[in-house]
Amino acid sequence: MTTTQTSLDLPRRIRHTEPDTSGLVCGHHPHHVKAARRWAAQATRTTPSAAHPLLVSLAELHANALRHTASGLPGGRVRIQIQRSPRLFLLCVGDDGPKPGERATVPAASTRLGSKVRALSLAEGGYGLALVDAMALYWDFSGNKGGPLTVRAAFDRSGRTRLPLGTPTR
Numbered sequence: 001m002t003t004t005q006t007s008l009d010l011p012r013r014i015r016h017t018e019p020d021t022s023g024l025v026c027g028h029h030p031h032h033v034k035a036a037r038r039w040a041a042q043a044t045r046t047t048p049s050a051a052h053p054l055l056v057s058l059a060e061l062h063a064n065a066l067r068h069t070a071s072g073l074p075g076g077r078v079r080i081q082i083q084r085s086p087r088l089f090l091l092c093v094g095d096d097g098p099k100p101g102e103r104a105t106v107p108a109a110s111t112r113l114g115s116k117v118r119a120l121s122l123a124e125g126g127y128g129l130a131l132v133d134a135m136a137l138y139w140d141f142s143g144n145k146g147g148p149l150t151v152r153a154a155f156d157r158s159g160r161t162r163l164p165l166g167t168p169t170r
Contacts, residue, residue, distance in 0.1 A: 010077075011035050020084040026062065028076035033062045036080055043082045044089060050159035053135035054082070054089050061151050064107075064128050065095035069149075073099060079150075087157055088137070094150035097143075104146040135161045 011032050014023030022043035026032035040058050044051040058080065066072035079094040098104040107129055129151075132139050136153035143149035 011039065013039075014079075014081070018083075021081065022084075023079070023081045026078045026080065028066065028072050028074055030063075030066060032078070033059055033066070036062055036078075040080070040082060040091075045084065046157060047159075050157060051089075052159055053161050054091055054153075054155045057132045057135050057153055057155070058091055058093065060128050060131050061091075061093040061153075065093060068095075068099075068105065070096040070099050084157075089155040089157055091153045091155065092150050094143075095148055097148040098146060106145050107141045107149065107151055133162075137162050 010025060010027035010029075012025050014025060016023055022039075024036055024039050024043075026036050037055050037059055040055055041048070041051055044054060062078055062080070065078045066076070070076050071078045073096075076096050078096075079092075081090075081092040083090040083092075129139070132151070132153055136155055139151065139153040141149050141151045
């Protein structure tokens with residue numbers, strides 16, 4: 001099967017035996033980020049305002065995977081999973097590891113998240129993990145430096161964020 005044929009079947013839902021878990025595999029195309037957001041809006045089974053922090057974070061994590069890892073190369077994949085519990089959403093976004101020949105990196109929130117970023121109401125695009133850090137109750141990652149990584153982030157199902165948007169930080 002060629003890369004072109006492989007990417008035609010994506011994005012593709014991942015079947016789970018647990019009713020409160022949904023998954024999606026996306027390809028290396030940037031337009032899959034929009035498709036993943038649409039899928040996640042349905043997978044959360046909640047109101048748009050309650051899903052907003054998760055959807056924004058998903059878009060940032062997915063775009064980061066495409067921009068900074070082998071997931072953005074032809075044939076690359078991004079794996080997304082959402083678990084719903086009574087009070088939380090748990091979002092997991094996995095990549096294909098570093099691009100061949102490039103230095104491996106690990107996720108870290110940007111230190112640029114200051115009052116200037118807050119004043120912009122944390123607009124999507126370019127703030128990556130700093131945005132996730134502001135919107136999620138908690139986030140971390142698993143995997144080994146030099147291999148595929150999965151970023152996990154927990155969100156309040158009510159839509160509340162860890163830091164109130166528009167609040168200056170030091």
